[in-house]
Amino acid sequence: FVEDGEPHFRELEKAAVREALAVHSGVLALGGGAVLDPVSRALLAGLPVVYLSLEVDEAVRRNGLGQARPLLAVNPRRTWRELMEARRPLYTEVARIVVATDDRTPDEVADAILDALELKDYPA
Template identity: 70%
Template structure:
C-alpha cells in the first residue's frame, strides 16, 4: 500500500509506449464503488474474489504494463498466473510507508493499529511477492522516475 504501483506502472507504460492497466481500478469500475466500501459492505472474501477475477481477466486481455493490488499475490491461483512473467516487486520500509500514507489513511486493512497491521501484512506477503518477482526494486526515498529507470535496466527493456 502506497508503494507507488499505479504511478510507477503508468510511467513505465509511457516509457515503453504501452498501456498501463490497474486491477484495483478495474474492480472499482466493475463494482461501482471504492474498494473500502466493498470491504465494508461485502467483506474481504468478496473483494478477494473480485480481485482474482480482475487479475485473471487483465492477464488474458492486456499486453502492456499491469499494476496489481497489494494483496493479489495472496491467492495461489494468481501466483500461478504470474509465474514466468516479468513481475516486479516494489518494496518499501515501514518508515517510508508512514511518510507516504501516514498509515492512517482510510485503508480497510489498516483500520486498527496501522503500523502493526502494515508490518503483519508485509511479513505475510513479502515471501509471496518474492516468489513471483523476477525483480525486486526498493522505492524508499526514490522518485517514480528513478524506480522506472531501475526496472527498465533490470528487465533489459531499453531499445537498442
Template identity: 60%
Template sequence: MSGPRVVLVGPMGVGKSTVGRVLAERLGCAFRDTDDDIVAARGRTVADIFEAEGEAHFRGLEKAAVATALAEHGAVLALGGGAVLDAGTRRLLAAHPVVHLSMDVEEAVRRIGLIEARPLLAVNPHERWRELTQARHHLYLQVATRTVRVDGRMVDEVVAAVLAGLTGRVRSGGSELSR
C-alpha cells in the first residue's frame, strides 16, 4: 500500500501528535504531523499564520501539506483538526486507513485546559471547542475507517486500541472501535 500506514484525525487537543508518536514507535516507523510541516515550511506558528494571513490562507497551506504528506509519507500521519473541512482532502483520505480520535469537551478541558495558543479558541474556548467539534464530527466520521474514544484513557491504551483496529482495514463508515 502506498501512503501512510495510518492517518489520525480528530479535534484539536485530542492527542493526535502524542498518540501518533507512540504509535509510530510501536510500529517501528516514522511519525509526521502536517501542522509541523506547515510551521517548518513557513517558519511561523500556526497561530501566527492565522493572525497574519487569516484562516483561509492557512487552510490552503494545510490542504497542500496534507496532499504532499499523503503522497510521500509511508508511516504514521497526524492531520490538523480542520484538515477534514476540505472536500479534496476528504477524497484523498478515502484511499487510506484513517482513525478518528474522539473525546468530549470535559475530556478536552481535563487534558489541555483549552488554554493553549489555539487561534480558533481565542474567545470562550470551551464553547468554541464544542462548536468546532460538533461542526466537524460528521466529517471525521465520513473519512474514518475506525473511531477510538480517548476519554479517560492513557496514551498506551489509546495506542493499543488503534493498533487493534489496524488489522481490519475495511472501511466501516466510522464504526466505533471502542468506547
C-alpha cells in the first residue's frame, strides 16, 4: 500500500481503529499515527489509554529507523523528532497514563503499566 500514499493509509488506519474499538474489549496496540484523526481521538476518550513514550535513541536501538518505515525514509532521526513534536501533544491528550519505555525490558514496562492502572483505580 506504500504506492497508494499516506492519505490512503490513514483512511485504512481510521477504519481499523474504529472497528477494533467497537469489537475488541482487550488491549489494543495502535500505530503511532492513529491519534492524528480527531474521530479516533474522540473514540479513545474515557478509555484507559497508555502512552508508551520513548526517545529517538531508543527508537533507533529498537527499530533502526530503516526502510520499513516510509515516513522515516529521509533523515530518519530528524523526521522522527518532528513527528514526535507534532504527535506527542495528541498522545498525551488521549492518554490517562504515560509510561517511559527507554532502557526498560518489556516485563518492566508491563509492570509499570499494571502499577499505574492499580494506582489510578481503572477498571480491568
